Amino acid sequence: MIQASRIKILKDGPENPEGAYVLYWMGLSQRAVFNPALEYAVDEANDRKLPLVVCYGIAEGFPEVNARHWTFLLQGMAEIGPALAKRGIGFVARREGGPVGTALHYAADAATVVIDRNYLKPIRAFYDDFVARAPCRVVQVEGDVVVPVETASPKHDYAARTLRPKVYRLWEEYLHPLRPRPVHHRATAIKLESTLDLDDVAKTVAGLKCDQGVGPVKRFTGGHAEAERRLKHYLGGPFAHYATIRGKPEAGAASHMSPYLHFGQISPVAMALAVRAARTGDSDDRAAYLEELVVRRELAMNHVYYQPDYATLDAVPEWCRKTLDQHRGDPRPHRYSRKQFEAGETHDRYWNASMQEMRETGYMHNHMRMYWGKKIVQWSASPEEAWDIAIGLNNKYFIDGRDANSFTNVGWLFGLHDRPWGTQPVYGTVRSMGEAGLKKFDADGYVREVARLAAAERD
Ligand SMILES: Cc1cc2nc3c(=O)[nH]c(=O)nc-3n(C[C@H](O)[C@H](O)[C@H](O)COP(=O)(O)OP(=O)(O)OC[C@H]3O[C@@H](n4cnc5c(N)ncnc54)[C@H](O)[C@@H]3O)c2cc1C
Numbered sequence: 001m002i003q004a005s006r007i008k009i010l011k012d013g014p015e016n017p018e019g020a021y022v023l024y025w026m027g028l029s030q031r032a033v034f035n036p037a038l039e040y041a042v043d044e045a046n047d048r049k050l051p052l053v054v055c056y057g058i059a060e061g062f063p064e065v066n067a068r069h070w071t072f073l074l075q076g077m078a079e080i081g082p083a084l085a086k087r088g089i090g091f092v093a094r095r096e097g098g099p100v101g102t103a104l105h106y107a108a109d110a111a112t113v114v115i116d117r118n119y120l121k122p123i124r125a126f127y128d129d130f131v132a133r134a135p136c137r138v139v140q141v142e143g144d145v146v147v148p149v150e151t152a153s154p155k156h157d158y159a160a161r162t163l164r165p166k167v168y169r170l171w172e173e174y175l176h177p178l179r180p181r182p183v184h185h186r187a188t189a190i191k192l193e194s195t196l197d198l199d200d201v202a203k204t205v206a207g208l209k210c211d212q213g214v215g216p217v218k219r220f221t222g223g224h225a226e227a228e229r230r231l232k233h234y235l236g237g238p239f240a241h242y243a244t245i246r247g248k249p250e251a252g253a254a255s256h257m258s259p260y261l262h263f264g265q266i267s268p269v270a271m272a273l274a275v276r277a278a279r280t281g282d283s284d285d286r287a288a289y290l291e292e293l294v295v296r297r298e299l300a301m302n303h304v305y306y307q308p309d310y311a312t313l314d315a316v317p318e319w320c321r322k323t324l325d326q327h328r329g330d331p332r333p334h335r336y337s338r339k340q341f342e343a344g345e346t347h348d349r350y351w352n353a354s355m356q357e358m359r360e361t362g363y364m365h366n367h368m369r370m371y372w373g374k375k376i377v378q379w380s381a382s383p384e385e386a387w388d389i390a391i392g393l394n395n396k397y398f399i400d401g402r403d404a405n406s407f408t409n410v411g412w413l414f415g416l417h418d419r420p421w422g423t424q425p426v427y428g429t430v431r432s433m434g435e436a437g438l439k440k441f442d443a444d445g446y447v448r449e450v451a452r453l454a455a456a457e458r459d
Contacts, residue, residue, distance in 0.1 A: 001176040002036045002141065005151045010115075010131045011138040019111025019136065021045065021053045021090070021190060025103040027123065029116040029143040030056075030076050031224045032083035034178050034267040037116035037141035042089070042181040044139075048111055051187035053090040054080070057102025058196055058208075060095065063122075064395045064402055066211035068362055071201060072399050075222035076265045078198040083224075087180070090187030093196040100130045112137040116264070119149060119305045119404055144264050146174050146272060146294045149305045156306035159417045163302060164295050171294065175272055211396075217362045218457055220259050220399055227260035231271060235278040243284035246292075248441035249365035250449050255289075256363060259399035261297070268293060299417065300408035310407045313387040313414060320415030323428030324383040330425040334379045338389045341376060350443050351375050353450040355393075360454045362399040367441070373413040374433035378426050383414065 024041035032038065038054070045052040056077060059065070081091035094102045107113050107130075115127065117140050131138050142148045147170050157163040197204045206212070234255045245251040260266045275289050309315045336346055344352035344359070354368040364372065373390050380386035391410045395401035412418060420429035 001178060002040055003174060005148050006036055006142040007040065008140045008142075009137070010127070010140050011134055011136075013137045016109075016111050016136045018109075019048075019050065020109045021051045021187060022048060022112055022114065023103070023106050023110035024052065024054045024114045025099075025106075025130070026054050026056045026080070027099065027116050027126075028118040028264040029267075030073065030080065030264040031266065032080050032087075033180075033224055034270040035116075036143035036178060037114055038089075039178060039181055040139070040141045041114040042183055044112055044114060046181065046184045049185060050111055051088070051090065051185040051190060052183065053092065053106060053110070053187055053190060053192065054084055055091075055102050055106045056080075056093045056196075057097055057099040058093070058095055059099050061209055066214040066396065067205050067208070068214045068216055068397075068399060069401075070205045070208055070210060071216035072220060072222035072259060073263050074196075074198060074201045074204060075226075076224060076263055077196075078201060079223045079225060081194075081198065088183045088186030088188065090190050090192050091194075092192035093194045093198060095196045100126050100133075103130050104133055107134050107136060110136060112139070114138075115140050117142040117144065119301050120402075121304070121308070121311070143267060144261075145298050145301055146171055146268055147298060149298070149301050152298060153302055157299060157302050159419075160295055160299050163299050164291075167295055167298060171272075175269060175276070177273065178267075178269070214396060217360070217399070218459075219361045219363065219453060220256075222259070222263065222265060224260075224265050227257065227266035230260070231255070231257060231266065231274055235274060235280060237280060239275075239278060239285060239289070240280040241285065242281060243288035246288060247367050249368050250442050250445040254365055258403075258405070259363070262400040262403045262405075268297065297405060300404040303408045303411065303416070304404040310411070311391070313384055315407070316411050316414045316416045319420060320430055321383075323420070323423075323430060324414065327426050327428040328382055332379065332381075332426060335381060336379050338385075338392065341379075341389055342393060346375075346379065348375070349447060350438050353447040356454055357450045358393070358397045360457050361450075362397060364398070367437075368446070369409065370413075371433055371437050373410065374431075377413050377430075378432070387414065 022041055022045040024038055029035045029037050041052055084091045097105055113134060147167055153163060153166050238252050242253050245253045272290060272293060275286055304310045307315050334347060344355035346352055354364055354372045358364045376390045377386045380389055394406050394410060415430040418431055421431045423429055424432040
């Protein structure tokens with residue numbers, strides 16, 4: 001089922017009567033399964049008695065995307081062509097031309113075009129460029145949130161507590177399975193020449209213009225199949241007690257699904273349905289997980305959609321900037337540069353371990369992300385420098401970096417979506433996080449676990 005509010009006509013005609021196929025330009029929803037834009041495009045193709053072609057154009061040179069990110073993304077992309085071929089859908093992946101150039105190239109022979117949806121500004125600029133130049137009708141189909149952002153709320157929400165009731169009111173309408181449609185006209189006769197080699201991802205990534213210094217990790221392999229495997233394993237055991245132990249990084253109760261969500265390799269609706277149907281865990285575990293997956297994640301989408309300055313410190317509320325400014329002269333017993341942070345050379349071995357986990361394995365547990373980030377605020381020369389360091393390292397090393405969640409959660413370090421707390425040096429009334437935050441779990445166990453994970457990367 002594809003809800004009408006997921007569908008937006010971005011360019012209303014003309015249709016190309018000579019069009020040889022319907023085109024789906026794949027952007028964020030990088031999967032052949034449970035993909036509303038793909039299934040909508042199948043309907044469009046069947047209605048016109050045409051085959052369907054799916055294209056993907058790599059955004060080589062995209063800011064901050066490095067060999068780690070490309071490897072994960074292309075591992076997922078490599079599964080898509082064969083999965084679509086089984087259904088008679090054509091697939092082409094190109095290196096030259098970039099995303100918009102590729103889409104325009106294939107749009108020239110298309111009757112109509114379908115695209116998916118990303119709420120981040122640079123990608124929205126791609127859509128605007130494409131729609132302005134597309135020769136035919138363009139329809140956008142949202143597939144990577146449960147409740148489409150404007151449907152959930154017409155404005156920037158102040159906090160999770162203001163968005164939550166709106167999402168709860170609507171989400172039943174969106175939590176439905178999506179069945180694959182039969183494809184009536186096969187794309188076998190259409191000549192499609194991929195120029196992005198997906199048979200040897202490592203070789204392709206080695207040839208890309210990007211930071212090769214941040215390499216792939218063994219801890220995570222990209223792709224829908226791996227996302228499903230992980231989710232199944234997770235819901236079969238580690239999910240039990242999520243409500244009570246999700247704050248303990250060493251307890252193994254987190255799902256590690258954020259990299260797959262970030263690259264659209266799994267649908268959040270499919271995940272939410274699987275969580276509801278899970279036989280492990282109880283209603284508190286399900287509610288706690290859906291709070292993170294739906295309310296918190298979609299609060300981040302709300303933030304980047306309605307706050308144009310989301311990539312800078314200007315995005316946090318005025319009270320936060322004011323209090324941080326009033327305390328910018330406070331003594332800082334510890335002060336580190338970006339280089340020292342990045343190398344994990346602080347006086348705090350727990351913090352250094354979190355940096356090592358991020359740098360060497362591409363992931364960090366939510367509780368440690370909070371500690372990691374709050375300490376950067378405390379130990380940097382100024383709020384502005386802290387912002388640049390936190391968002392810079394976040395987006396460089398996390399596989400799930402450069403996400404709506406990245407900008408919003410880094411914003412949270414500076415008071416976004418939060419309220420004023422008691423005054424503390426440096427933070428002012430922005431919530432601080434002290435070493436007490438490490439006493440709530442087995443922090444030494446966490447350091448040992450990071451050492452084990454880092455050693456496994458080097459093996
Ligand atoms: C400083 C800081 C930086 C962060 N940077 C990122 C980032 O770059 N990319 C990213 O995806 N998340 C980020 N987060 C949010 C959160 O930490 C991660 O989404 C989560 O740790 C991912 O691990 P998981 O999938 O095992 O989480 P689980 O606990 O298993 O949660 C399931 C899913 O719920 C969502 N979720 C969980 N926690 C949050 C949260 N606090 N806000 C929004 N959604 C949430 C995620 O999609 C996650 O995959 C950051 C948090 C902080 C405090």
